[in-house]
Amino acid sequence: MSGPVSMQPGEVFVHPLSYVRAERGWTYQDLVTVIARRVGNMARRREKAWRWEHWGVVPDRDTQLALAAELGVSPETVHARPWPGWLPVGDPIRVDFSWDQTGSRLALNHALEKAMMDRRGFVRLTGMSLTAFATDWLNVEPARLTSVLGGGQIGEEFVEQIEASLPRLHTLQGSHGGQYVRKLLDAELGMVTGVLEKSSYSEAIARRLHTLAAELGQLAGFASFDTGLHSAAQRYWVAAVHSAQAAGDRAVGADILKSMALQCRDVGDFPGSLTLARAAYEGAGKVTPRIASVLAMRLAWAHASVGEKAEAHRFLGIADTQFGRGTSANDPRWIRWFDEGEFHNHVATCQLDLGDPRRAELHLDKARNAYAPTRRRDYVGYLTKHAHVQNDLGNADHAADLLHQGVPLIEQAPSKRNVGKLLAVRDRLPDDTRRSDLDQRLSTLTG
Known part of the structure; x- marks a missing residue:
């Protein structure tokens, strides 16, 4: 077996399995080898393990039980917690x-x-x-x-x-x-x-x-x-x-919970996103219209993510009404980023989740000039969203051009989250788009 895996500066354990391998000093080949010893008929190809870790491929039940035995995890735990939830990944978050x-x-x-x-x-x-x-x-x-x-x-x-x-x-x-x-x-x-x-x-x-x-x-x-x-x-x-x-300060607590809801949405935990967004909206107490608007907006996103279109539209309406009441002299400093441009950008996100790229485009047009040149990270989010809309409307080449614009901005303001957004839209482009040129530029971000 190899020695403990040493991480490069800035490297991240992208999957619970990558953490398990690093803890035990296993390469991908080591991993499939220890499983094959127990399963017997498994092909010892390292590519299998790479796919489990990077493509979201789920190992079959026999493979999981063999790995669990190697890690000292009971079969009952494997049955109770779907992959990769049973993998031992260090101390929990208290x-x-x-x-x-x-x-x-x-x-x-x-x-x-x-x-x-x-x-x-x-x-x-x-x-x-x-x-x-x-x-x-x-x-x-x-x-x-x-x-x-x-x-x-x-x-x-x-x-x-x-x-x-x-x-x-x-x-x-x-x-x-x-x-x-x-x-x-x-x-x-x-x-x-x-x-x-x-x-x-x-x-x-x-x-x-x-x-x-x-x-x-x-x-x-x-x-x-x-x-x-x-x-x-x-x-x-x-x-x-x-x-x-x-x-x-219940309003600040609600603001933090809405960020946690966004994280859940990003990683595909849509029920968790809805739970947190609802708690934030219901527990914020008496807040200014701008805070009420952004909390309702995040709850609209969460409902859209789980396919509850009627509720998503209802909370979009609440967000619009609250934002229309104007800014308040009592707005705390931490909500001042949520200006008119961001409001329309957020509505566009929800409309995309609701499957309405034309409405999303209308709101993105209103958000276009909202970003100062120094707000590189936020502007990349706008560009990738605009690219998503253009591709859905059949303008794939325009979408590719927008993604091209985002690359140098990510180089100046590194953001793994923005790289993920950009790659997700790139994967939606049709094969006949100028993807090879785009992929060459993206390689500077992904290594």
Whole structure:
């Protein structure tokens, strides 16, 4: 057998099986060899294992049971958890923190200890655990914040300085991608967590510190999600939801849950996306029209993803009504990105899911000029969506041109999520399109 698999910088465990192989130092050939020893009649071709890991091919039952025996997993577990859910993939993501100041600090420390080292590019919090987390947040009563007596006194000046840095961090992520910014966000979150643990501050400052931790955790989670590190994103987001709850800020908590819903949608967990989006919408409390609009929009997406068209249209109508009420002077800083351009871009996404590319095109036309040149990451999302629409309308060459435009922008603002979006649209292009030229350019992104 080979020695432990060493990961290259930035490499991600793309599938639970890739994590299992790395833990045991197995190459693809090693994997099929150990299975063949138990099955007997299995062809020992490494390509089989590669397809399990990269193409979503599901091994047959005998192969799974042979691998389970090698890994010390019982047949009962294999039968109870469909592939690849039974594979042993390291420590779970904790969600058992209390919904108060103490639980918030513990959740933050847990995320800071684990997230930066977590290279798993698949979600760990799924199914009943995900539902229980959303339900707990939806039903929990706010805990009373108290002043803290620890080390040096922290006052408004420190908090104001960190608050002032948040727009800059958000802009950096949009212009350079999550890969470059996540370490900076982790460091900022670590500083705020350290202050929460070791300083003295009033009840009012405690509230602002926990809100800061929630917003930084939200950004760090999205940066990890953007980089393809799904487990790390969930770690940050769980901690951020706890911090928002400790601050008594249900709107921030709802905003984080809607990001978790987007992640579920991206990885194909549509029921999980609906659970989280519904919890976010129902549990946000009294919010400004813009926040109400984006939460209704995310719930419309979730209903569209599971084929519930009537509900999707209903919540699209709610989103439109709320957005039409205008912006509020009381809008928090974290929702200001959701401007008119983003509203129409979001509607287009839902219309695509509903199978209506013509309506999607109308809204994309309204969103066309919404993106500043520095918002490279977001503009790539717009381009791939526009390409999707054009291909569905029979304009494959135009779609290919739009994808071409996205390549240099991803090179400037690396985003594994955007690469995935671009490849998904590329695979929809007909064979007679200029795909070879496009594939040559895409090779610079995928290696």
